[in-house]
Amino acid sequence: MLTSRIRNTNTDGKSFTFTFAYHTYFHVTDISEVRVEGLETLDYLDNLKNRERFTEQGDAIVFESEVDKVYLSTPTKIAILDHERKRTFELRKDGLPDAVVWNPWDKKAKAITDLGDDEYKHMLCVEAACVEKPIILKPGEEWRGRQELSAVPSSYCSGQLDPVGAFSSEEIGPA
Incomplete structure (x- = not known):
């Protein structure tokens, strides 16, 4: 779990405006077999x-x-299903209304110096973010954003975003 806190400590009375994204890259078996x-x-x-x-x-x-x-x-929940590995990544987020989904594919991958030509086949970026409407903090105000990642076997998660529901109809503790 990652939690970020940003506080505007300006003493000049000016607001602080920013956008935010956790740059989360997932290793997947084969991008053509992945679903979000x-x-x-x-x-x-x-x-x-x-x-x-x-x-x-x-x-x-x-x-x-x-x-x-x-x-x-x-x-607040997004699932990344890697069928070949029979694994699902679950991304939970708070304070981040948007989500970025990115894969450069073959042509752009060749232009990225720290990414091998075929490595795009094994990566997917899904980011909890606040992009469309920037966050504005007045002096003294604080913003918090949180992202939690977990991996579960796909057989427990496919078709539903909460693997707990596969075991019980009752809630097992806080989400």
Whole structure:
């Protein structure tokens, strides 16, 4: 779990404005076999199309080419399913309304000096973020953002975002 706190300590009375994202990179077996659940039917800004706004179509995000999107007003839980490894990463977030999804694909991967030409096949970036509406803090104000990551076997999580529900209909402690 990562928790970030930012406080405006300006003594000049000026507000402080910023955007924020946890740059979370996941190692996946094969990007073409990965799905992201929890962002279906949401609006997003497509960074490959001059940040034009679209609405996601389909029941999950799958990858067949370069992706660089900022999903808006996202839920607190997002699942990244790696079918080949039979593992699901669950990302939980608080204070971060957006989510960035990025994979450079083959052409852009070749231009990134610290990424091997074929390494895009084994990585996916899903970031808890605050991008669309910057955070504005008046002097003395504080902002907090949190991201929690966990990995669970996919057989417990596929089709639902809370693996606890696979074992019991009762809540087992705080989420």
